[in-house]
Amino acid sequence: MKSKLILLLTAFFLCSAFKADKSVITIFMIGDSTMSNKSLVGGNPERGWGHVLPGFFSEDIRVDNHAMNGRSSKSFIDEGRWDKVLSLIKKGDYVFIQFGHNDEKPKADRHTDPGTTFDANLRKFVNETRAKGGIPVLFNSIVRRNFGTADNKAVAEAILQDDIRKGINPDAKQDASQEKNVVEGDKLIDTHGAYLDSPRNVAKELNVPFIDMNKLTHDLVEGLGPKESKKLFMWVPANTIAAMPKGREDNTHLNIYGARVIAGITVDAIAKEVPELAKYVRHYDFVVAQDGSGDFFTVQEAINAVPDFRKNVRTTILVRKGVYKEKLIVPESKINISLIGQEGAVISYDDYANKQNLFGENKGTSGSSSCYIYAPDFYVENITFENTSGPVGQAVACFVSADRAYFKNCRFLGFQDTLYTYGKGVRQYYEDCYIEGTVDFIFGWSTAVFNRCHIHSKRDGYVTAPSTDEGQKYGYVFYDCKLTADANVKNVYLSRPWRPFAQAVFIHCDLGKHILPVGWHNWNKKDAEKTVFYAEYDSYGPGANPKARAAFSHQLKDTEGYEIESVLAGTDGWNPIANGNALVNIKR
Incomplete structure (x- = not known):
């Protein structure tokens, strides 16, 4: 009888544990520099489209990006990178596969041929993913911004200059005079050739979802034209960014804006070709993230970017996980904002009433707040507002002077005077929120x-x-x-x-x-x-x-x-x- 009871209790606790665990699907990404995560050192604005992809999915999806600069399908396998990914895949996970840029290169450690070795590597990724219970998705390469004449020399030159920029061929020299003399046309010239067909052909052969990223990006870039399309790529003037003091003219790699735009159109194509993922897709006007996966690193930057008095439409801002130590101000002109936090998104500061400002004056209760909200129709969800100064007297976590302010599933953490409902004659609604403090910790007009x-x-x-x-x-x-x-x-x-x-x-x-x-x-x-x-x-x-x-x-x-x-x-x-x-x- 005792053993049966133990078995029943064990089963109960196991069931409880499984119910408590939130099922998370992982998307593994393998590919080259156009997909990879980038260094943030020196304010580097380069991003792979996979770097920013997490901001387009709900928290039910985890993106694990293993794409790496300069890798082809061959070198990714030879360096053991694929084996590492393969060891992590569990049933129901996805593997997004995008190679081609570096498979084209003549270097022996990278080169593959479309129709033979390139296709064989793609089949390997697909078959081994399926053997682990994973779901493979094939992508072809994004377009190079190559407006010019349709001849082999133009194609070769585009690839060569790409190599030089990435340091793959350091012995070659960029022909500045040629760059200056090139007259760009209105049509994009393909530089990938048959390497675009291999993912499509293998996808059809093995019944794998296929995303034609080349067409998506070709239509986008060509539609923007030679001038406007530069806004997507790493065209950086000299002496503007510490990471690249000499500047850069790069028609292959994306900047933050370009990566976000391309990830946005790609995720919609993914939702169409892989309908099981459609319910997890999210589109926000701006994303804030400390790991570089968003448009901005701080919440204040995102608020500042919202057009003043943008009427009849909401501006949506996602705040990814992290503690954002900043004194946030949402001015009255930034109307109709929806601020959505992922789990673990915290806006934090440590001012308090008796703390002195730069003039040596006490900040006072109103001046102590970590966040100020003045704009009407401000909606906030899943954000923690905290004042970390401790039990030192008045120290406000959130100061709300906005009318029709709506807080859902938010947390307000502090001691004395945590939540200041400041605005006279305004209305505020708090739903499923947590508010803590000591004295008068909900106060105001x-x-x-x-x-x-x-x-x-x-x-x-x-x-x-x-x-x-x-x-x-x-x-x-x-x-x-x-x-x-x-x-x-x-x-x-x-x-x-x-x-x-x-x-x-x-x-x-x-x-x-x-x-x-x-x-x-x-x-x-x-x-x-x-x-x-x-x-x-x-x-x-x-x-x-x-x-x-x-x-x-x-x-x-x-x-x-x-x-x-x-x-x-x-x-x-x-x-x-x-x-x-x-x-x-x-x-x-």
């Missing part, structure tokens, strides 16, 4: 709804300190929230009035034992008891004690008038519950 939020006290103190203006219909409304505390915390009030007309209402909230029986504090302002509106409806948990509550507080008989859509409606009918982060339909 705004009308704010907290729906299904987790409110955590780190020390004895006060959860809220509203400063609701006289005549304002609503202050703070907490719906279905859970209030918890650190183990040693025993004396916490739901609220105290920063201003005399403070309002806070808790509706069907789970109150931990750290909430004092009296519930509410008058902040030693006896007159405020006559003007504040502090109320509860259907509180439960060990901290719920309606009979012992402060005499100036209320126990609501129903929630009429406190529906979320009523609290936030204002004059324009804003309803984030019904409409999500859609643009508000402003009545004029």
Whole structure:
């Protein structure tokens, strides 16, 4: 009997573990420099399209890029790089295969022939991927930006100059005079020849998805023309970037913008040819990433890039995993932004009220914030806002002065004065958020709804300190929230009035034992008891004690008038519950 019980418990824990683990599909990438990750040293702006690909998939997909500069299908195998990838593939993973640029080169350690050795290597990748339960996808090479005459000399010259730029043929010299005398035409000239056909032919032969990247990029580059197409490639003026002080004129390799554009059109082709991946594809206007896989390295750079007063459309920004130590400001002109974080995306700073600014003055409470949001219709999801200065007095994590601000699944971390709902007459909505602090850690003038939020006290103190203006219909409304505390915390009030007309209402909230029986504090302002509106409806948990509550507080008989859509409606009918982060339909 005992052994059966142990077996049952073991099975239970195993099942629980499997349920807890989030299934992640890995896309392995093998190829050359046009696909590979790049060094970021010296502000290097070069990117392979595979470097930026992670920003086009949800977190259910992990991109593991093994592409390497200068490699052909032959050298990738000979150097043991393929064996390494093969050892990592598990059932259901994908392998994206793109070679050709370096297979064309005459060097013995790289060269293969289309129709024979090149095709044989592609078959090897495909068959061995399938043997491991993986799913191969074949790509042909991206186009070189080669506008010129359709003769063999032009093709050979394009390849030679590509070699020189990559240092593969250091003995050759770039013919500057020839470069200057070349008159570019309107048509792109192919430099890959039959190397473009091998991936297509092997894909057809072995029934493998095939992405014609050459056609995708050919149409893109030729459509832009000789001048505009330079914006995609590594055309860098001298003395502008530390990584390449002499500048660069490179028609093969992509810059950040080019890699993002090409990855974007490629991922749509992938979704079409490999429909199983379509549901994971994401398109954002900008991506922020510390590993160089985005448009920018900081969130502030992305915010600054948003056009001022961009109306009737949202600008979407993905923030990839990382701690971004920056004092973020979203000005009023940057309207209609959606800021989406991957798991582990944190905006962090360490200012506090008594910290001095450059003039030797105290920064003050407002000046201490890690983030300032002024722009209306700002939507935020999966971002952590933190102030890491510790228990040093007022130290704001997020200062929100925006109307129709919507925070979903966000975290606000700090001690005193964590979340400052600053804006007068504005509305804010917090859904499934986590907010922690010590004293008055949710405070300010705004009308704010907290729906299904987790409110955590780190020390004895006060959860809220509203400063609701006289005549304002609503202050703070907490719906279905859970209030918890650190183990040693025993004396916490739901609220105290920063201003005399403070309002806070808790509706069907789970109150931990750290909430004092009296519930509410008058902040030693006896007159405020006559003007504040502090109320509860259907509180439960060990901290719920309606009979012992402060005499100036209320126990609501129903929630009429406190529906979320009523609290936030204002004059324009804003309803984030019904409409999500859609643009508000402003009545004029």
